[in-house]
Amino acid sequence: MASVLDLRRRIRSVKNTRQITKAMKMVSAAKLRRAQEAALQARPYAQMITSVLESLQRRADIYDHNTGEALHPLLVQREEKNVLVVVVAGDKGFAGAFNSNIVRAASTFVRERETRGQNVDVEPVGRKAKDAFRRLYPRAVYERKTEKYDNDLSEHHEIIRHRAHKVELTGEHELMLARLDFNTVHAMVRDIVARFERAEIDSVYVVFNEFKSVIAQRVVVEKLLPIAKLGAPEITAAEEMSVEQKEAAGHAALSAGVSTLEPEETSIEREAKKFGTADVDYIFDQSPARIFKHLMPKYIETQILHAMLESAAAEHAARMTAMDNATSNAGDMIDALSLTMNRARQAAITKELIEIVSGAAAL
Amino acid sequence: MAETTHNTGLLSVRLVTPQRVVVDTTAEAVELPSMSGYLETLYGASPLLAELGAGEVRLHGGASGNEKFFVAWGFAEVLPERVTILAEQAMRPSEINVEQAKADLLQGEKDWANAGDEAQAYDDANAEIRVAEEKIASAEGKVAH
Numbered sequence: 215m216a217s218v219l220d221l222r223r224r225i226r227s228v229k230n231t232r233q234i235t236k237a238m239k240m241v242s243a244a245k246l247r248r249a250q251e252a253a254l255q256a257r258p259y260a261q262m263i264t265s266v267l268e269s270l271q272r273r274a275d276i277y278d279h280n281t282g283e284a285l286h287p288l289l290v291q292r293e294e295k296n297v298l299v300v301v302v303a304g305d306k307g308f309a310g311a312f313n314s315n316i317v318r319a320a321s322t323f324v325r326e327r328e329t330r331g332q333n334v335d336v337e338p339v340g341r342k343a344k345d346a347f348r349r350l351y352p353r354a355v356y357e358r359k360t361e362k363y364d365n366d367l368s369e370h371h372e373i374i375r376h377r378a379h380k381v382e383l384t385g386e387h388e389l390m391l392a393r394l395d396f397n398t399v400h401a402m403v404r405d406i407v408a409r410f411e412r413a414e415i416d417s418v419y420v421v422f423n424e425f426k427s428v429i430a431q432r433v434v435v436e437k438l439l440p441i442a443k444l445g446a447p448e449i450t451a452a453e454e455m456s457v458e459q460k461e462a463a464g465h466a467a468l469s470a471g472v473s474t475l476e477p478e479e480t481s482i483e484r485e486a487k488k489f490g491t492a493d494v495d496y497i498f499d500q501s502p503a504r505i506f507k508h509l510m511p512k513y514i515e516t517q518i519l520h521a522m523l524e525s526a527a528a529e530h531a532a533r534m535t536a537m538d539n540a541t542s543n544a545g546d547m548i549d550a551l552s553l554t555m556n557r558a559r560q561a562a563i564t565k566e567l568i569e570i571v572s573g574a575a576a577l
Numbered sequence: 578m579a580e581t582t583h584n585t586g587l588l589s590v591r592l593v594t595p596q597r598v599v600v601d602t603t604a605e606a607v608e609l610p611s612m613s614g615y616l617e618t619l620y621g622a623s624p625l626l627a628e629l630g631a632g633e634v635r636l637h638g639g640a641s642g643n644e645k646f647f648v649a650w651g652f653a654e655v656l657p658e659r660v661t662i663l664a665e666q667a668m669r670p671s672e673i674n675v676e677q678a679k680a681d682l683l684q685g686e687k688d689w690a691n692a693g694d695e696a697q698a699y700d701d702a703n704a705e706i707r708v709a710e711e712k713i714a715s716a717e718g719k720v721a722h
């Protein structure tokens with residue numbers, strides 16, 4: 215049996231751990247509030263882009279009248295031979311099953327597509343996703359080919375993809391979630407849209423943790439491209455929270471003073487839905503077709519930004535819950551250790567008493 | 578500014594970026610940097626949809642008190658009583674990092690020189706140069722229009 219001194223040391227150490235986990239929980243709660251606010255702030259823009267595109271759809275010819283083919287490259291439906299999946303996970307650990315849930319959902323997706331005979335490109339966002347997939351799949355190989363023509367006066371560049379494996383990594387993005395900058399999202403989406411337009415990939419999916427509130431979250435696989443219907447993201451798979459997870463998250467949120475309610479729609483959001491949809495004949499400074507063409511990539515950008523903002527909030531919520539669990543586990547451990555320590559101390563006293571008594575009896 | 582006799586009311590003006598609502602106020606007149614040149618709208622203007630380039634959004638009168646914002650790449654809806662501006666970038670001239678903009682301008686010129694025969698590279702470089710130039714002009718209070 216451990217001595218009283220050992221037990222006292224262990225209790226002290228667990229108490230220190232509890233202090234740390236408690237502090238981490240409070241820090242995560244503060245970061246969660248900020249992330250929720252950021253997600254809320256981003257809603258009007260996304261809503262406005264969607265509304266105006268929906269409205270333009272009716273005014274611009276986006277489908278060929280005779281053949282019914284989509285005229286915008288992002289609407290073109292091709293047979294899915296090459297699929298890109300963007301996996302949005304966190305940059306840091308200590309967040310319970312947050313990262314592993316996302317990686318698992320993404321792996322299931324990749325395996326399922328592989329069995330259908332499709333090639334899959336994986337693009338991880340966040341260090342945890344990157345680490346998980348880098349070990350499994352090789353990097354994609356690109357070649358930039360330059361052709362000269364007109365007696366070498368002009369050049370033509372072409373990017374050629376050499377696909378050697380069924381599943382390859384096409385890019386990594388880490389540390390972009392903590393301080394989400396629209397420019398980095400913009401660059402990433404431009405690259406993805408370019409690949410889709412030159413038919414290197416036939417569809418794009420994003421795996422992320424959807425976050426409505428602390429107790430309303432799920433890991434989803436959402437189809438981004440080609441766009442089937444504006445403003446209605448196509449969810450192809452979703453994993454809901456279990457009752458225990460909801461309870462744990464609810465307890466953590468309550469003790470950290472974070473609301474478990476979904477934020478209400480603001481007046482700006484309500485008005486955002488009407489953006490560009492007034493029942494009047496607009497004067498178009500540029501042709502509706504041109505405006506539509508330029509707004510489409512922005513729509514994809516807002517979708518990706520939305521996924522990242524929600525994922526960032528979900529990560530903080532997961533860390534808050536995990537640290538709340540750790541704090542209460544540390545409390546239980548301290549109780550158990552204190553009991554053992556008291557028993558050990560009592561045993562020592564009893565032993566000494568017995569020795570005195572039996573010593574006296576022997577005289 | 579146009580004659581005030583037509584100004585029967587105030588326009589409600591909203592400037593929104595992908596990350597937040599930058600300003601939500603009222604103004605008597607709004608100038609917008611459309612792709613095809615500056616536009617000025619007053620209360621009661623015909624509904625209009627326009628793509629924005631890089632330049633300054635200027636608000637005159639109303640609660641805004643003559644505010645200016647640098648914006649780049651966006652989209653605006655003008656309704657008789659409301660102007661809504663979506664912009665990828667939006668900031669007050671005082672928030673512009675001029676040193677950074679000058680560095681971007683040099684980089685843009687370098688990209689332009691190296692663009693070769695790629696139309697896309699030229700467009701990108703031109704866009705970069707335009708944003709940088711407009712930023713510098715806006716920060717120094719010298720936007721031409």
